[in-house]
Every structure is written in structure tokens, then in C-alpha cells.
Amino acid sequence: MIKEIATRKSTRKYNAKPVEDEKILQLIESARHAPSGSNTQPWHFIIVKAEETKAQIVKADGNQNWMMAAPVFIVCVADIRCRIKDDAEIFLDEASGLKELKQIIRDTAVAIEHILLAAENMGLASCWTAYFEQKDMWPILGIPSDKYVVGVVTIGYSNDGGKPAPKRALESMIRYEKW
Amino acid sequence: MIKEIATRKSTRKYNAKPVEDEKILQLIESARHAPSGSNTQPWHFIIVKAEETKAQIVKADGNQNWMMAAPVFIVCVADIRCRIKDDAEIFLDEASGLKELKQIIRDTAVAIEHILLAAENMGLASCWTAYFEQKDMWPILGIPSDKYVVGVVTIGYSNDGGKPAPKRALESMIRYEKW
Numbered sequence: 001m002i003k004e005i006a007t008r009k010s011t012r013k014y015n016a017k018p019v020e021d022e023k024i025l026q027l028i029e030s031a032r033h034a035p036s037g038s039n040t041q042p043w044h045f046i047i048v049k050a051e052e053t054k055a056q057i058v059k060a061d062g063n064q065n066w067m068m069a070a071p072v073f074i075v076c077v078a079d080i081r082c083r084i085k086d087d088a089e090i091f092l093d094e095a096s097g098l099k100e101l102k103q104i105i106r107d108t109a110v111a112i113e114h115i116l117l118a119a120e121n122m123g124l125a126s127c128w129t130a131y132f133e134q135k136d137m138w139p140i141l142g143i144p145s146d147k148y149v150v151g152v153v154t155i156g157y158s159n160d161g162g163k164p165a166p167k168r169a170l171e172s173m174i175r176y177e178k179w
Numbered sequence: 180m181i182k183e184i185a186t187r188k189s190t191r192k193y194n195a196k197p198v199e200d201e202k203i204l205q206l207i208e209s210a211r212h213a214p215s216g217s218n219t220q221p222w223h224f225i226i227v228k229a230e231e232t233k234a235q236i237v238k239a240d241g242n243q244n245w246m247m248a249a250p251v252f253i254v255c256v257a258d259i260r261c262r263i264k265d266d267a268e269i270f271l272d273e274a275s276g277l278k279e280l281k282q283i284i285r286d287t288a289v290a291i292e293h294i295l296l297a298a299e300n301m302g303l304a305s306c307w308t309a310y311f312e313q314k315d316m317w318p319i320l321g322i323p324s325d326k327y328v329v330g331v332v333t334i335g336y337s338n339d340g341g342k343p344a345p346k347r348a349l350e351s352m353i354r355y356e357k358w
Contacts (some may be wrong), residue, residue: 001205002183002300005293026180028353032346033184035295037309039344046354048284055355077358095182097276102284103309106329114184116214117296125310130216130282143358150285165218167211174207175225177232179256179322 004120008102009164011125014156016071024072024124027155031117036107040082045112046075046141056140061152062131070127070154075141078104078148090146093134101148106151115153126157183299188343190304190324193248193335201250202301206334208296215286219261222290224290225254235319240312241330249306249333255291255319257283257327269325272313280327294332305338 026047036042048054049072057075058067067073080090083100092101112128119126126149137149207224215221227233228251236254237246246252261267262279272278291307298305307330316328 001209001213002181002296004181005209005297008212008214008245010214025349029349030180032180032283032349033187033305033343034292035187035189035344039346041347043353044352044358046356046358050356050357070286071298094278094281095276097274099273102273102281105281106284106288106309109285110292113289113292115211117181128214130300132286141357145356164212165214167218168212168220170208171206173211173220173223174204175223177225177227177229177325178320179223179225 002147004117005078007164008116010127011158012066013129013158013160014071014125014154015159017157019072019124019155019157023124023153026122027074027115027118031111034107034114035113036110037103042079042082042104043108043117045076045081046077046095047074048075052136053140057137057152060136060140061129064129064131067129067154070156072155073114074153074155075149076108076151076153077143078108078150080146080148082103092146092148103121105148105150112151112153119155124155125160129154149152183296187295187299189306190337190339190343191245193250193304196330196336198251198303198334198336202303203334205301206253206294206297208331209293213286213290213293214281215289219286221258221283222266222287223256223258225256226253227254232319233260236316236331239311239315239319240308241311243308244349246308246333249335251334253289253294253332253334253347254328255266255330255332256322257287257329259283259325272326284327284329291330291332294305298334299316303334304339306333308333
């Protein structure tokens, strides 16, 4: 198995060591290589280090105060304009039923997972958080309402010696030839 | 960069070599390790090799006849019952506005990407297809209407010497501190 798939865990304890800018770019470079439906590549990444902005994000993101110890947040945004190219106004939120929103969430999720695996590969720790609602996140970062925030990934160096979360047994998730 | 992230491509040309059952299990084992929101692990995988079933899937999946050359399809299904645990009837399709559907599509997409990267790691080729609609896929495999098929992944040995699809420039997808 790819080592990083086996060893990565969601980390909620970070030490104070800053993350090198070059490493952040390398994380996004891995996301850049993600496959996507019709090669639409719907993702954008906002790198956030400002403490005040981080605090606002944490408040919107379920008051997960442990997040503040991570020196970098990567706000991962899906852009529906790669699929809906007209000028009509679009408002995306958790209740939206647009087919294209499902597609861009799917594709951006793949790119985010590349970030998480790349972080593990570089000795960085990460956690994908998503306890926010779109309406709370948009004003903090000036995100237009036709974008959808798929996750806020915390990045830093680990201060956590724990193990990956337990997973369902393999047999429970495999079926043959039909449901 | 993790080698498989850099080198993997979507493969639509396969040779006739069958895929070892043990390798299929190893693919799912990598998916099993995927992170998910609240560790809900909403994914199921249906391994399809029967030619007649493959043909029905291909017909539903945009008549992508190249798929038939792949000896194995993995039908990747997201299950909303890990999040909505009551007995109420749920009907999921491309127009559904349920928040939880967005969450299980996101999480299942991550598990599918583990399959694609694991395939690359094991010398297998793959392509994530999704030109189908739920209503056409369910009856083929007997999938209940409260499940959502996130993708059909073709697996086989490559007969394609091509390169990964071109990607957007790194700068186009990075912003700092705000949108």
C-alpha cells in the first residue's frame, strides 16, 4: 500500500513550528495533479495565516479551538463556473440541488485528499474540517456566493502521537456483481 | 511528490490481461483507509466482472464503449444511512438538495481516489467514469434509491502510452488570505 495512505491521521494537536512557504506550494502542486470530471479542475485554495482571520474561521467552523494551533489553514473552494459558464446569478449553499455542485464537490474533494497525502509525505500534519456553513464562511474571506467551500484544512507540525481512526472491516464494504 | 500522484493518468485503453482478485482487494483496502467526516465511512464497492452487467453499465454510462476492454468495474456507492439513521424513505438523485448527500459524495470521492492511486502503485490502470444518472444505474445492480453511485471505476492493465491530462497553472489556483 502507498505508505501515506496507511499512516496518515487527522491531527488536531500541533506544535509551534511554522510551515515553510515552499512546502505549502508543494501541497497545492499535489492538488493540481488531481483528476477531475472532464478535466474541469474546479478548485481554488486560499492560504490563510493571519491570526485574526483564522479566529473568524474557527468561530464559523464549529468553534474548534484546537485549530488555532495550526499555523496555516488552506480554505478549499469549488468553483461551479467551470461547468456553468453563463452569466446567470448562482447561489450555492448546503441545500442547493444543482447537479453541477455535486460534481465540483466530488472533484475538489479529490484534490483536497492529494493535499492531505502530500502533507503526510512531507512530514506535515493535517486535518480536514467542515463544520461551517457557506453563509458564515463567505464574508470572512470575501468568497462570492457562486463558490462552495468544501473544506478548511489545517496544516502544521504534529504534536500528536495518536493513531489513525479505526475503520470498518473490509468485508463490510465489498459486494460482488450486485448490491 | 508522491510518485503515484505525479504519474497516474485516466486510462481508456486496456489489454486483455485479467486483474488478480487479490489486487482488487488491495485496492479496496486502500479505500478503506480514507478519512471521512466524523469517521462515517459512507462507501460501498460493487466488484463487477460479468460481461452482461458491464455492458448494461456502459450503456447507462454514456455509451463509453472503451470501458468494455477493462476486465473489472468497481461501482462506488455512497450510503446516506451513516448520517440519516431514521426509517424515513429517502430518494437520492442528481437533483437532491440534501446536505448529507453532499457530505457522502465528498467522502466517497476521497475513498475512490485512494483506489486510483493504489492502482497506479500496483501497476494497474484506471478511469473514474460518471456519465450515468442514478435512475439508470440502480436497476442494473439492484441498488436502493437511498444510495448514490459516485463513480464507476474501470480497472485493468494499460494499453495506453499517453500522458496525464494537462492541468491549470499553479498560480491560477492559489490565493492568499482572502478570495
